[in-house]
Amino acid sequence: MNNNIAIIGAGPAGAMLAAKLASNAKKVRLFDPRAPWEKPCGGMLGSDAFDAHPELQDYPFPVMHCHAMVYVSPRNERTRVPAQKAIPVISRLDLSRYLLDMAQNSNAAFIPQKVLDISRNLAGWSIKTKDDVYQADLIVGADGVNSVVRKATIGNFPEQHLSLTCGYILTGVPEGQYVTKFLDIAGYIWIFSRANHASAGIGAAFGTVSGKDLFEKLHGFLTEIYPGFRIKTKYSALIAAVADERFFDRPCSGDDWLLVGEAAGHVDPVSGEGIHYALGSAKAAAQAISADEIHTYEDLWRDQYQERLQRGAAFKQNLLNMAREFGPEIIGAMMYARSVRNIADAG
Ligand SMILES: Cc1cc2nc3c(=O)[nH]c(=O)nc-3n(C[C@H](O)[C@H](O)[C@H](O)COP(=O)(O)OP(=O)(O)OC[C@H]3O[C@@H](n4cnc5c(N)ncnc54)[C@H](O)[C@@H]3O)c2cc1C
Numbered sequence: 001m002n003n004n005i006a007i008i009g010a011g012p013a014g015a016m017l018a019a020k021l022a023s024n025a026k027k028v029r030l031f032d033p034r035a036p037w038e039k040p041c042g043g044m045l046g047s048d049a050f051d052a053h054p055e056l057q058d059y060p061f062p063v064m065h066c067h068a069m070v071y072v073s074p075r076n077e078r079t080r081v082p083a084q085k086a087i088p089v090i091s092r093l094d095l096s097r098y099l100l101d102m103a104q105n106s107n108a109a110f111i112p113q114k115v116l117d118i119s120r121n122l123a124g125w126s127i128k129t130k131d132d133v134y135q136a137d138l139i140v141g142a143d144g145v146n147s148v149v150r151k152a153t154i155g156n157f158p159e160q161h162l163s164l165t166c167g168y169i170l171t172g173v174p175e176g177q178y179v180t181k182f183l184d185i186a187g188y189i190w191i192f193s194r195a196n197h198a199s200a201g202i203g204a205a206f207g208t209v210s211g212k213d214l215f216e217k218l219h220g221f222l223t224e225i226y227p228g229f230r231i232k233t234k235y236s237a238l239i240a241a242v243a244d245e246r247f248f249d250r251p252c253s254g255d256d257w258l259l260v261g262e263a264a265g266h267v268d269p270v271s272g273e274g275i276h277y278a279l280g281s282a283k284a285a286a287q288a289i290s291a292d293e294i295h296t297y298e299d300l301w302r303d304q305y306q307e308r309l310q311r312g313a314a315f316k317q318n319l320l321n322m323a324r325e326f327g328p329e330i331i332g333a334m335m336y337a338r339s340v341r342n343i344a345d346a347g
Helices: 012-023 092-105 148-153 211-225 245-249 275-290 294-326 329-346
Strands: 004-008 027-031 064-072 078-089 109-111 117-121 124-128 133-136 138-141 162-171 178-182 187-194 197-205 230-240 257-259
Touching (some): 004 012, 004 124, 012 027, 012 092, 064 187, 064 329, 078 187, 078 329, 092 109, 117 148, 187 211, 187 329, 197 211, 211 230, 257 275, 275 294, 294 329
Parallel strands (some): 004 027, 027 109, 064 178, 138 257
Antiparallel strands (some): 064 078, 117 124, 124 133, 162 197, 178 187, 187 197
């Protein structure tokens, strides 16, 4: 029986899992040196996020809504695609505060420290931070793309399943801006308005474009369309972007460990959206751990969304194969065509 649980990472996956387990009387320690924080992210939730996750019903912070996305082709053709249902957009700092409060109010012990190392011993897991060593029966990797738990169990993400992103939190962008600009590289730019600021970023398959070039492309596009923009903060970050559907056949749990959210690779391989999957995997893990049947986690997350992730990975792989044959320009053209075709399909 797992009563002493360590969750590494208090992002959406870790904080949600901690809240669920602690309210089921499990002893939970939740480690994170940064939470609550503005994690690099667009902040766009799925249109059904508030229905799919009733835990967000009392969310007290501002939520903006995207009613239409403007897609810009590599040749600068523009198409405005109305959303079938308004898509909520939030600040990650607000979401982080909300979920961490939920975990702490459920009696999860929050330890604001970075986990430096984990190792197995006779009693379970030993978890080392700068100040202390903790013991746990069960360890959960909710520590995102650079997961230490993933590294110690099934190994780091191979580079072919990563994208490099660079971005800004901005002011000086008008309200209601939801723009995706496709480029002549294996990636694209997005700009999402939030309450009081905007999040703008650019991402591309890892190893195909340097961070410097990504920032130049992002800066150039922003200067063209919002000449008065001002940068509040700047980041570069990796994101899991799986490019082989077989990746999702492999297990992401064992007898005394689990990976949830982005640490498991559960991010839409094309759009990069991962908050919904982080929350979904946390709830699947909570159900499996609370029932003391960890092995059921695999079926629980797969039933929810494995097929969707596999479809995305197959599309991504196809794009990268085409780019190898015809050059990276084909990717922007195909993604633009796919986004715009969705309106015709919906109509
Ligand atoms: C640029 C960018 C834009 C994105 N835009 C969107 C979007 O618009 N919509 C969307 O749905 N998704 C988006 N995503 C993906 C989304 O951010 C992630 O999929 C989601 O945050 C995953 O949640 P998580 O809880 O699994 O991991 P994370 O949110 O990454 O949280 C992991 C936590 O673990 C902590 N941590 C890491 N290492 C350690 C350690 N050693 N010890 C202790 N704590 C540790 C970190 O501080 C962090 O708080 C974007 C990602 C990027 C990079």
